[in-house]
Amino acid sequence: MNRGAIPRLAAWLIAWRLPPDFSEPFLGDLEERFHEVAARQGRWAARRRCWREVLLACARRWPDPRPAAVRDRFDHGGTTMETLLADVRAGVRQLGKAPLFSFLVILTFALGIGTSSAIFSVVNPVLLERPPYPGADRITLLFERDREGRESHIGFATYKDLARNTSFASTAVMSFWQPVLEGEEPQVLTGQRVSSGFFRTLGVTPALGRDFTEEEDHDGAARVAIISHDLWQGAFAGDPAIIGRTVRLGNSPFQVIGVLPSSFESLLAPSARIWSPLRYELSQSWACRNCRHLRMIGRLKEGVSLAQANDEMQAISRRIVAANPTDYSGPGVLLTPLHEYLVRQARPLFLAVSGAVILLLLLACTNGANLLLGRAVDRSGEFAVRAALGAGRGSLVRRVTVESVVLALIGGVLGIGIAVLGVKLLVQLAPRNLPRIGHIHVDGEVLAFTVLVAVATGIAAGLAPALALARGDLAGLIRAGGRQVVRGEGSRLRRMFVTVGVSMALMLLIGAGLLLRSLDQLLAVQPGFDPRDLLTMELQATPDSDAAVLRYYGQVVEATRQIPGVQAAAVVNQLPLSGDFDSWGISFESRPVANPADAPDAFRYAVLPGYIQAMRIPLLAGRDLAPQDTHDSPPVALISATFAKRVLGDENPIGQRVKVGDPSGPWVTIVGVVGDIHQQSLDSEGEGQIYLSMYQTPWAYSRMMLVVRSPIASASLVPQVRQVLRQIDPGMPVSRVFGMNELLRTTVAPRRLALLVFEFFSVVALVLAGAGLYGVIAANVSQRTREIGIRAALGASSGRVMGLVLRQGMALAGMGLVLGLVGAEVLTRLLTSLLYGVSPTDPVTFLLVVAVLAAVALVACWAPARRALRVDPVRAMRE
Amino acid sequence: MLGEFEQLVLLAILREDDAFGASIQRSIAEQGGRDVSLGAVYTTLARLEQKGLIEGWVGEPTAERGGRRRRHYRVLSPGRRELEASLATLRRMARGLTPRLELP
Numbered sequence: 004m005n006r007g008a009i010p011r012l013a014a015w016l017i018a019w020r021l022p023p024d025f026s027e028p029f030l031g032d033l034e035e036r037f038h039e040v041a042a043r044q045g046r047w048a049a050r051r052r053c054w055r056e057v058l059l060a061c062a063r064r065w066p067d068p069r070p071a072a073v074r075d076r077f078d079h080g081g082t083t084m085e086t087l088l089a090d091v092r093a094g095v096r097q098l099g100k101a102p103l104f105s106f107l108v109i110l111t112f113a114l115g116i117g118t119s120s121a122i123f124s125v126v127n128p129v130l131l132e133r134p135p136y137p138g139a140d141r142i143t144l145l146f147e148r149d150r151e152g153r154e155s156h157i158g159f160a161t162y163k164d165l166a167r168n169t170s171f172a173s174t175a176v177m178s179f180w181q182p183v184l185e186g187e188e189p190q191v192l193t194g195q196r197v198s199s200g201f202f203r204t205l206g207v208t209p210a211l212g213r214d215f216t217e218e219e220d221h222d223g224a225a226r227v228a229i230i231s232h233d234l235w236q237g238a239f240a241g242d243p244a245i246i247g248r249t250v251r252l253g254n255s256p257f258q259v260i261g262v263l264p265s266s267f268e269s270l271l272a273p274s275a276r277i278w279s280p281l282r283y284e285l286s287q288s289w290a291c292r293n294c295r296h297l298r299m300i301g302r303l304k305e306g307v308s309l310a311q312a313n314d315e316m317q318a319i320s321r322r323i324v325a326a327n328p329t330d331y332s333g334p335g336v337l338l339t340p341l342h343e344y345l346v347r348q349a350r351p352l353f354l355a356v357s358g359a360v361i362l363l364l365l366l367a368c369t370n371g372a373n374l375l376l377g378r379a380v381d382r383s384g385e386f387a388v389r390a391a392l393g394a395g396r397g398s399l400v401r402r403v404t405v406e407s408v409v410l411a412l413i414g415g416v417l418g419i420g421i422a423v424l425g426v427k428l429l430v431q432l433a434p435r436n437l438p439r440i441g442h443i444h445v446d447g448e449v450l451a452f453t454v455l456v457a458v459a460t461g462i463a464a465g466l467a468p469a470l471a472l473a474r475g476d477l478a479g480l481i482r483a484g485g486r487q488v489v490r491g492e493g494s495r496l497r498r499m500f501v502t503v504g505v506s507m508a509l510m511l512l513i514g515a516g517l518l519l520r521s522l523d524q525l526l527a528v529q530p531g532f533d534p535r536d537l538l539t540m541e542l543q544a545t546p547d548s549d550a551a552v553l554r555y556y557g558q559v560v561e562a563t564r565q566i567p568g569v570q571a572a573a574v575v576n577q578l579p580l581s582g583d584f585d586s587w588g589i590s591f592e593s594r595p596v597a598n599p600a601d602a603p604d605a606f607r608y609a610v611l612p613g614y615i616q617a618m619r620i621p622l623l624a625g626r627d628l629a630p631q632d633t634h635d636s637p638p639v640a641l642i643s644a645t646f647a648k649r650v651l652g653d654e655n656p657i658g659q660r661v662k663v664g665d666p667s668g669p670w671v672t673i674v675g676v677v678g679d680i681h682q683q684s685l686d687s688e689g690e691g692q693i694y695l696s697m698y699q700t701p702w703a704y705s706r707m708m709l710v711v712r713s714p715i716a717s718a719s720l721v722p723q724v725r726q727v728l729r730q731i732d733p734g735m736p737v738s739r740v741f742g743m744n745e746l747l748r749t750t751v752a753p754r755r756l757a758l759l760v761f762e763f764f765s766v767v768a769l770v771l772a773g774a775g776l777y778g779v780i781a782a783n784v785s786q787r788t789r790e791i792g793i794r795a796a797l798g799a800s801s802g803r804v805m806g807l808v809l810r811q812g813m814a815l816a817g818m819g820l821v822l823g824l825v826g827a828e829v830l831t832r833l834l835t836s837l838l839y840g841v842s843p844t845d846p847v848t849f850l851l852v853v854a855v856l857a858a859v860a861l862v863a864c865w866a867p868a869r870r871a872l873r874v875d876p877v878r879a880m881r882e
Numbered sequence: 883m884l885g886e887f888e889q890l891v892l893l894a895i896l897r898e899d900d901a902f903g904a905s906i907q908r909s910i911a912e913q914g915g916r917d918v919s920l921g922a923v924y925t926t927l928a929r930l931e932q933k934g935l936i937e938g939w940v941g942e943p944t945a946e947r948g949g950r951r952r953r954h955y956r957v958l959s960p961g962r963r964e965l966e967a968s969l970a971t972l973r974r975m976a977r978g979l980t981p982r983l984e985l986p
Contacts, residue, residue, distance in 0.1 A: 008948065024953075025924055028940070031950030032904035032920060038946060060921030066928045 008037045010050075013057040020061045029060065086398075087405065094406035098413075101378065105410065107774075108374045112414025112464075114767055115367025116457050117421025122360040122760075124426050124449040125433070126353050128442040130346050135268055137206040141303040144344050145174070145316065147295065148335030150601065157297055158330075159283045159290035162198075164323045165336065170312035171301035175201040176281065177271065178297050181706060182252035183543055184238060189736040191543055192234070192252075194277035195269075201278070202229070202263075204302045209261030211235075212246040220280040222287065227279065228257040232265035234276040252277075254547065268442075270345055271298070292330035293600070293664075300341070313338050332600040351836040352753045356760050358833050359511060363764045364456070366507040369500040370771045371464035375407055376497050377782055379468035386472065400469040407465025408458055415457030422449065432756045467496050494783070498815055501775045505819025506826055508765070508772035509856055513827040515761035516848040517838055522754050524840035530579060530747065531680030533619035537743035538711045538720055539578055542728070543736050549703035555732065556697070556707055560611050562727045568715045571617035574697070574707040576609040579682050580746045581708070581739075589693060591650055592660040592670065599666045605646055605691035606682045607663055609700045615641065615677055617712050625657045625675030628696045638699040641675040646691025663693065668701065684750045686839045710743075717742055757837055769859055772819075776863040780812045784867040791871050792879020805868045812864030813857075820853055884968045890914055891926045892965045895936060895957050902941075902952045903927070927955060935961030 009030060017033075018026045033056055041049035098105040133139045145165060146154035157165070159176065166174045180194040195201075199220035208214060209229055219227050228250070230239075239245055249256045257279065269275040283290045303312055316336040324334040379386075386399055423445050430443050542559065544552045556574050563572040577583035588602035596602055608614070612628040623644055632639050640661065647656040660670040682690050697703065713720055721740060728735055748755075784791070791804060831843040841848070884892070894909040895901040901909075907923050910916055930936045941952040957965070976983070 021924075022928075025928065027950050028903055028953035029920065029924055031944075031947035031952060032902065032907075034948045034950065035904050035946055036907070036920070056920045059919040060924070063921045063925050065925060066932060 008034050008041075008049075009053060013054060016057055016061055020065070022065055025065075033057070086401075090402050090405040091409060093402060094409040097406055098410070104374065104378055108371050108410045109414045109417065111367050111370050111374065111771065112411045112457070112460055113417035113421060114771075115364045115371075115418075116411070116415045116453060116460060117418030118425060118764065118767075119360045119364045119456055120418055120422035120445070120449055120453040121425030121429060122356055123452050124422060124445050125429050125443050126357055127448060127452075129349055129440075130353050132442075134270055134341050134345060135266070136341075138302070139206075139341060141305075142205065142341040143301055143303065143309065143312070144339045144341060145299040145301055146337040146339065147320075147331070148333070148337050150332045152335075154337050154339065156295045157299055158292040158294040159281075159287075159297060160285055160292045161323060162297060162299055163285060165299065165316065165319055168312075168315055168319060170303060170307045170315045172304045173200045173204045174299060174301040175199075175204045176297040176299045177201060178281065179272070180275075180277070180279065181543065182277065182279075183736050185251040185253075185734070186238075189734050190238065191541075191736045191738045192277050193272065193274040194228075194279065195272045195275050196281045197278055198281050198283075201300075204300050206302065207263065207267055210264040212259070212261035214261060215278075215280050220282060222282050222284045224280070224282060226255055226257045227260045228252070229261035229263060229278045230259055231263050231267065231269070231276040235262045252279075270341075271300070292327055309338060309340065329598055330600060332598060349753075352757055355514070355757055355834050355837055358830060359514060359761055359764050362507045362511050362830075363768060364460070366504055366511075366768055366771050368460050368463050369504050369507075370775045371407070371411070371460065372467040373497050373500045373504070373775050373778060375403075375410075375464055375468045376471065376494075376500070377778055379403065379471060380494070380782070396472070399472050403469045403472060404462060404465040407468075408461030411457045411461030411464065412454075414460070415453050418457070419445065419450065419453055422453065429756070429760075432752070432759060467500070471496060494779075494786075497779050497782075501772075501779045501815050502819040502822060504772045504775045505816050505856065505860065506821075506823030508768035509820055509823025509852060510827045510830055511761065511768045512765045512852040512856060513823075513831060513848060514834060515758065515765040516852050517831060517834060517841055517843065517845060518754060518758040518761050520841045520845065520848055521837065521839040522751060522758055525685050525751055525754065528681070528685045530685065531620060531678050532579065534743040534747050536712055536714050537618070538713065538717050538724070539581075539739075539741050539743055539746070540709050540721075540724070540737050541739040542574070542707050542709050543738075544703075544705045544707070544732075552703040552705055553698060556611060558731050559709065559728060560613070562731060563709065563711055563724060566713075566720075566723050566727060568720075569711055569713045571613065571712040572710065573611045573614035573617040574709050575611075575614050576697070576704045576707055577606065577682075578708040578710070578746070579680050580684065580743075580750050581741075583708075584683070587664040587693075589650075589691070590662045590666065592662075593654070594650060603646075603650055603691065605642070605693045608692065608694045609697040609704060610694055611697055614710070615694065617710050618680075619712075620680060621678040623676045623678060624655075625673070627675055628694065632696040633698045636699075638669055638671040639674040639696070640671045641677050641694040642673055643679045643690075643692040644676050645679045645689070646693070647673075647676055649689070649691065661693070663695065665701075671695065671699075685747075708739075754837055754839075757834075769856070772856070773859045773863040776812060776816060776860055777866065779815070780808065780864050781867040781870070783811065784808060784871045787871075788874055788879050791874045792876045795874060795879075796876035801872050804871050804874075808868035808871045809861070809864050812867075813860060816857065816860035816864075820856060823856075824849065824853070883971075884964055887918075887922070887926055888930060889965060889968055890916075891923060891930065892935070892957055892961055895955050896962075896965075901955045906955075930961065931955075934958065935964055 013033075014030055017030055021029055033053060036056075037049045037053050040052050134142070136142060145157070147157050147161065149155040157176070162174075162176045168174075175198045177195045177197040180196045182192050182194060184190045184192050197215075199215040199217050202208065202214050210232065212229070215227065215229065218224060230245075235241060235245055239248075239250075242248065245259055245262060248259050250259060251257075288294075289296075301312075303309070313336075316338060317334070320336045321334045324331045389399060426443060426445055430440060433440055433443075542556075544555050546552050546555055560572050560574055563569060577585045585607055586604045587607040588599065589605045589607075590596060590599060590602040610628065612630050612632065615622060615627050622641075625641075628639065628641060640663070642656060642661075651659065656673050656676055659673050661673065662668055663671055677692075677694070679690070680692060681687055682692065697707075709724070711720065711724060715723075717740075725737060728737060791807075794807075795804060827849070828844060835843055890910055891906060894906040894913070897909055897913065898905050903920060903923055906927070907918060907920050910918055910923075927936070927938065931938055936955050936957050938953050938955045941954050943949045943951045
């Protein structure tokens with residue numbers, strides 16, 4: 004018979020709570036009953052009943068098995084549980100006796116615990132939890148290594164070669180897909196085109212219907228699609244006959260063959276809701292080795308380590324490159340585990356934020372401890388009486404610790420409220436591309452974390468007064484009526500806590516200061532174009548032929564320019580700072596490279612002439628692209644100044660010829676030089692740009708971004724533009740409507756979030772540190788009333804008395820500042836990747852923050868110093 | 883004087899040939915129609931034992947108990963006397979009230 008009918012925790016509870024003679028028969032009875040109930044009502048009912056019995060039994064008062072004489076000798080009644088409960092009750096009573104003190108301690112704890120729970124609930128799903136796929140730790144991404152050793156997407160031919168390996172159970176490739184779902188209101192869907200093994204590699208099977216087959220992943224095969232649960236419920240209203248239904252995407256019919264489970268999260272393409280087979284063949288021109296636009300994933304076979312797989316893939320890569328030397332700049336495949344791939348962008352942000360929250364929690368702990376110590380000093384008399392009545396050192400220490408834990412737990416409950424609010428705020432402010440943002444909420448794990456933190460905080464904070472009591476001499480405490488012992492030991496500790504508190508506040512403030520300066524610097528960076536009054540939106544052309552697409556965009560821009568108040572309009576295939584990324588190798592005629600793969604990269608823009616003007620990118624030399632540059636005139640281009648300088652040095656770029664991408668393509672003549680812009684982000688450096696007329700690129704883009712420059716508010720401009728578009732083609736979907744300024748703000752979102760967290764924490768830290776300092780100095784002044792009175796009576800001037808108090812306070816603050824500077828020197832390195840244009844040890848920030856904190860310290864000491872001045876010598880001496 | 887629950891437990895022990903915690907609980911549930919917790923049975927058994935009204939001893943481990951031993955109980959003669967006295971008191975007090983209390 005299995006012994007496991009009783010949960011281990013239950014057995015442990017019983018063994019702990021019941022007298023030793025009873026726990027074994029009790030558990031035995033419990034198990035017998037369990038089987039009885041399980042046979043009649045099922046295991047679930049039996050389990051529930053078992054737990055009820057255990058909890059009821061634990062709550063009962065059990066007789067002490069020891070003989071009465073032994074009992075009376077060793078304690079004052081009750082088992083461990085009962086004394087603990089008595090201590091808790093006493094602790095709660097104590098709270099009522101000193102409501103202001105309790106309120107302050109609880110508030111301090113609530114701030115510390117609440118913020119750390121809020122941060123934990125964000126960090127947990129984003130950084131710590133494994134991706135929600137079975138065997139997720141065996142899923143990796145595979146990239147080619149580019150010249151600089153960075154990850155590069157791969158071409159289909161390379162994938163086919165890499166797929167022939169023995170390390171992976173399955174591999175797949177994916178590319179971005181944005182089909183238009185036809186209907187009354189055409190809708191742009193985000194999706195992925197994937198090779199047939201995609202879902203198998205992720206370990207996901209459709210909840211309805213079936214997965215893709217190998218046959219469906221070939222050119223000319225019937226078009227099929229798998230949709231997300233969310234799309235099924237939304238666009239298809241949960242149609243029960245969805246499997247087999249034909250839907251029109253763009254101009255083609257697709258048969259829906261599967262619906263994914265509602266629990267499926269598309270982490271590799273966060274907003275994807277529809278998937279269709281890639282249907283590539285090696286013979287197709289876009290399946291080439293140079294056509295690096297696919298991301299590859301693989302699922303490692305059971306028992307194959309990442310290192311083993313890596314060795315095999317490097318060997319395969321060497322063979323591929325040896326056979327096709329002109330297609331690669333060197334061998335190398337990079338294997339990145341899925342979890343690592345997903346979290347690495349968010350990691351620096353969260354490490355910084357977590358560091359800040361730990362500082363804040365420690366600060367709350369020391370401040371709580373400080374308040375408790377102060378309270379312990381006030382209660383020395385009570386402790387003395389307890390000790391005189393026979394309370395042991397242990398019971399005094401236990402009582403103090405329990406009180407502190409009770410306070411921390413109440414703080415924790417409040418803290419959960421803070422966490423719920425904080426999480427809402429954080430999710431709103433978080434950068435949109437944060438992985439698993441939908442999974443950020445306060446859940447059971449967060450609650451467990453909070454309770455754990457609260458108990459730890461309570462014990463840690465209670466430890467200080469407890470230690471002061473434990474180390475103190477109880478006999479002395481009784482003799483002195485509780486004046487001496489706790490005070491001496493306690494005030495040493497209190498001074499230490501204040502110093503540490505000031506140092507932690509300093510570290511947080513320096514973090515905030517550095518981030519603030521970075522953001523300032525970053526926002527001062529010129530993006531290279533004028534982002535004001537610039538509206539952008541994504542259009543998707545539906546015509547079939549390239550000529551029709553071009554004609555269509557020509558009409559759109561022409562009509563948009565006619566809207567009153569519109570100063571300029573154009574279209575472009577990729578928009579700066581929007582996350583678009585279309586980078587090509589540019590080979591200069593005058594700078595031949597042996598291997599075309601070694602040509603320098605530049606972002607390549609296919610634009611409608613007029614784009615440069617519309618964006619207000621300065622034309623530095625030569626001429627702009629003109630309407631006359633069409634498919635039957637010689638191809639021309641504009642290049643950015645820094646890119647030209649990097650490749651050509653001081654040579655005049657105008658008139659030089661380049662090839663864009665394909666070495667067999669036509670020569671393109673540079674006719675103008677334009678200012679640099681930032682494509683990827685404001686802090687990216689060394690990007691190059693090349694602009695081509697969209698009439699001269701090898702193919703037309705069906706997806707383009709429309710940019711409209713107009714001082715009209717977007718609220719009234721957008722409907723006008725939409726109306727114009729509807730007149731040209733009512734079936735054309737419009738998406739991603741943004742003001743350019745919004746995009747700019749998005750690119751600084753992670754820093755802004757970090758800054759906000761640091762700012763909030765620093766304010767709390769300032770208040771806590773100031774309050775701690777105030778508490779210690781004020782207590783000190785009231786203890787020294789007599790001494791100050793004597794000094795005043797002996798003729799000390801008010802300046803001297805005040806100096807006495809201030810000097811003491813500022814000495815503590817000064818020590819804290821020095822300590823904090825040393826700490827900041829080390830900790831700000833964590834922030835390095837979030838900083839821009841400011842060094843982690845920026846002297847201006849350090850000095851300013853020290854000055855602010857010193858001012859706060861001065862204010863905190865000022866009030867007690869004033870009180871010292873008002874001491875009446877006569878009364879002080881009489882006491 | 884015995885408490886009501888103590889009476890129930892004593893009666894249950896007398897009913898069973900081989901009384902132990904779970905059997906007492908079951909007996910009170912089936913005969914008495916009252917669902918009581920095992921913890922309550924145990925604390926009462928401990929109290930009765932301390933008063934010297936019953937006697938407990940440890941038996942052999944059995945498989946259906948996950949290899950744990952039973953603690954068996956029997957009523958000692960003081961227990962029997964106390965129980966008789968309690969029940970007699972109860973009967974005397976109830977005498978003549980049967981019509982008004984709708985006793986069975």
